[in-house]
Amino acid sequence: MTIITITSDWNNGDYYTGALKGMLLSLNSGITITEITNSIPSFDVLQEVFILKNTFRFFPKGTIHLMGVMSEPSPESGMVVVYAEGHYFIGINDGRFSLLLDPLPAIAFALNDDESHDSFSSLKLFVKGVDTVINNTFSENTVATDVKSESSPQVVYNDDSITGRVVYIDSFGNAITNIDKTLFDRIHRGRNYTIYIQGPYSKIRSVSAGYSSHYPGQIFAMFNSLGLLELGVYQGNIATLENINTATEIKIRFDK
Secondary structure, three states: OEEEEEEOOOOOOOOHHHHHHHHHHOOOOOEEEEEEEOOOOOOOHHHHHHHHHOOHHHOOOOOEEEEOOOOOOOOOOOEEEEEEOOEEEEEEOOOHHHHHOOOOOOEEEEEOOOOOOOOOOHHHHHHHHHHHHHHOOHHHHEEEEEOOOOOOOOOEEOOOEEEEEEEEEOOOOOEEEEEEHHHHHHHHOOOOEEEEEOOOOEEEOOOEOOOOOOOOOOEEEEEOOOOEEEEEEOOOOHHHHOOOOOOOEEEEEEOO
8 A cells, every 4th residue: 555645735626636636546446545734825835845744754764755835846946756764755846855854865866847838737747756666666757866955944042142033823823933942942941032023012920831831822932843933922922022033033032
């Protein structure tokens, strides 16, 4: 049995998911397809990467993951198959794999693109990529190529501060940042601190152990199961309340 996942910004009303599933199931009766999510904001590759990065390891080795956000190939960025950590990934070679995988594999396998670039030609290339993996026809259908690299949003820090950004808004409106607990503990050293949201206005002066130790409407910070700093409002939506998005800067200042 071959497991295939789909991660995309294709809303439930679109035909793309159904068409792709039908094409994949026509390849082989031993295919099982699951959708990780089709609700990513339109064109948001960073959200796609965040979700897939934190889910793919829970699937069995050998799973094939299709990356459907901004999936149309171009002469500069074709569709490739990448193998890492026992999993296969199929998507556009535009730098997103360097944000998804660490370490980044040295090579990818570029799918020979003999399709006419009509509307949503990526569907046929996804199917071709899956067929290539299942039947091990890399020599016939692909050529080796370099994996493109893209710089990820970095956390900036010194002895007295950490500056990061929101990288993901979950379905409850909680804001997950790229500030990890290991770095926080290293800079913290038992000092008092203030977490600033959207500049000087909203401030948090402690990190909580979990969600339930707050009163309704209280803004809080905690380190989640990924080890990342998460901001929320108990029984509320901090993204709406504080007008937070995935470009919002979060700063922590430590007392000297």
